[in-house]
Amino acid sequence: MKLSNDELNILAILEENHRVSTEAMAMQLNMTEDNVQKTIKKLEDNKIIVSYPTLIDWNQIEGKETVVAMIDVKVTPQRGVGFDEIAERIYRYPEVNSVYLMSGTYDLSVTLEGKTLQEVSKFVSNKLSTIDNVISTTTHFMLKRYKHDGVIIEGNDEDDKRMVVTP
């Protein structure tokens, strides 16, 4: 799908911060606000804009800490549907954050979020491993998140270190 400059510019703004008002967007792009709203609607309808998630650092909140595991899953693809059906059986679980089909030594990369180590382990052994055609799983627990979806979690690049008035 080929997009217009206006559409690309709107995506550039939204990708950085989706809370910018449509009025401010319109002013930045020399468009009317109505036009901006229509364009966004179109991008949403076409699933170019898939969703507007908020990145939350749950681990800072007492009682809300989570355990994240990345699981390499080897599967036997099925005739006719390849990996899609197995992938669906996995991504339907709400505790599964992401599922990717990968090239290389395993097939599906699954990210899982749970409250405790036990919870994650239980899901892997009781649910994931028992799915037909899953040959093996290798579970990696995440120890620390430095950067997520392009956002540095603990950086200080964001602080303005400039003087307040300069020539």
Add this chain to the structure above:
Amino acid sequence: MSMDYEQYLSKTAIDLKPSGIRKFFDLAASMEGVVSLGVGEPDFVTPWNIRDEAINALQDGYTSYTANAGLLELRQEISNYVQRRFNVHYDPENQIIVTVGASQSIDLAFRAIVNPGDEVLIVEPAFVSYASLVILAGGVPVSISTYSENGFKVTPDQIEAAITDKTKAILICTPNNPTGTCLNKEELTEIAKVIQKHDLICITDEIYAELSYDDGFTSMASIPGMYERTILINGFSKGFAMTGWRLGFLSAPKEMVGLMVKIYQYTTMCAPHMLQRAAIEALQNSTDQVEHMRESYWRRRNYMVQALNNIGLDCHIPGGAFYVFPSIKHTGLTSEEFASQLLQQEKVAVVPGNAFGESGEGYIRCSYATSIEQLQEAMKRMERFIDSLK
């Protein structure tokens, strides 16, 4: 015993006009919760690949002097870059100097061409240091005022009218700080004719060249007949978000560059070695980041022009840099009154236009190199301020 220092100090230095920005900085810096539109530098931190290369350079021990004109490898990259972006060729061997900021390039240029009493034309409103640098080089700055009616563009007639038999050179800054005005190819060509007719040198400060939005950018050095009489100044500060690195460069005919290298070896020796290594990386591998920053400024420019016009501060559409220069004349306040009352009442810092020369009176410089949220907040406060004046 207390000394009367005045009698020991340089009269030339004492007589230099104090920077109008300095005064304002002290006031704004002492306040909490200021939203600043007064910052003359990018809000981006230098792209990581460049910073990483500086770290590598330090780890690898690049801590010695370099050739006076800078690392040949860097000059070669500058030569490639200037060719690629501005379509002019300079020989890295003898036509390029890497300086400590573009400011030092300007200083070198004046020192190399000015004889006592020579006049240098400066198109105003202009960056604060040009006139003082001319004076320090023993010359006489002659300002040419430009006006908003003409988009702050200097005309050939205005230049013609300012020329005397003492005129040696003209300094042009495009895109301009503080007005954001960008001269297109046709306008430069017309100006070039006068410069050639009167056999002047042209110093062209193109530090904001990467931040040109509408018609693209044309370098004065690329205009026919100008190459041999142009000192082209550029650097890494604005386009590559490297202000604090202090890295600039100039390119010019080799006869001029040779003389400038001689001055440079006595005053500075060379730009910092490790930073020059990182600058090579900047020129080789930062095109995407530079483009990303330009697009971001372009969007904010559009926002600012509309927002200012909406609250009744008329401004022309600046073609480059990250400044808007709206008129505040209808408020009846002077630039300084406007800026200082705005700061006191609403804690928004802008720079009074008269800091950039007399023709800046009646205007303020608003930098939009800050987040859109900050710009929105600033506009809200400014609107309230303007309403309070009614």
